[in-house]
Amino acid sequence: MLRICSLFILMMASAVHAADRLSIEGAARVIDGDTLEVAGTRVRLFGIDAPERSQTCVGPQGDWDCGRWSGEELTRLIGGRTVRCDGVEWDRYERLVARCEAGQGDLGAAMVQGGAAIAYRAYARDYIYPERAARYRRRGVWRNGGDNFTTPAEYRAESRAAQAQPPQRAPAHGACAIKGNVSASGQVYHIPGQRDYERTRIDETRGERWFCTEDEARAAGWRRAAR
Known part of the structure; x- marks a missing residue:
């Protein structure tokens, strides 16, 4: 009987601790x-x-x-x-x-x-x-009315997908390393050294492309990414 009472007290103490x-x-x-x-x-x-x-x-x-x-x-x-x-x-x-x-x-x-x-x-x-x-x-x-808004959950999913892929190399003509990306933010280009450069993937079937210079990217209608 004493053992049962002790067990009950211990269980109650654990429950109180968990609630606390x-x-x-x-x-x-x-x-x-x-x-x-x-x-x-x-x-x-x-x-x-x-x-x-x-x-x-x-x-x-x-x-x-x-x-x-x-x-x-x-x-x-x-x-x-x-x-x-x-x-x-x-x-x-x-x-x-x-x-x-x-x-x-x-x-x-x-x-x-x-x-x-x-x-x-x-x-x-x-x-x-x-x-x-x-x-x-x-x-x-x-503030933009919700247009092109990427939810945090979508952003996390995109980041995980990018991290799961091997690094993407620039085309053979090496100097053209600027990534013209089409996303929820519109047509945005990323230059080497920017925070999102490595995780940005270029899919030319979606109209994305590589640029050799920022002037070339801007002339084509792309704008520079914030980071």
Whole structure:
């Protein structure tokens, strides 16, 4: 009987400990627009998906660093205040998926309302209406009305596909190493040394091509990639 009682107490203690791990509070360090570290725990904001740090978006004035800006927006919303997170679950990367706030309401909702993130429909539908409002008002990633917008999930998939392929070499006429790429951002060319140069693939069946000079690329209607 004593052994059974001891086992029950241990089980209850474990359950309480697991529940305690789902609620954390403390200083936060922003990693990107939907991920932060709170009191030493990596946290993924529930129900939203923000542009990746290296991601660019299309705007009325051309490509802009929406991924970097998204992280800066989360930092601004937190404003150095203590962050409290109520967990929903642990994901496969051992991050706590949680709703978080820093004294001014749900951080996930605020990020979507400002266009700094989108509703992550694959996992939740909580932020669909705030997203629609942000898109209507052309906030953040929607400043171009959503035209040619690559979602963070699509961007990650494209990056994984590019990394899985061997490096692409320039044509035999070597000097023509500028990549004219057709993507969601339109006709954009990448020069050697730019961040996205190596992962950009040229498919001539899609109208993509190599250029020898930037003047040649611009004359053909391509514009230089932001990075």
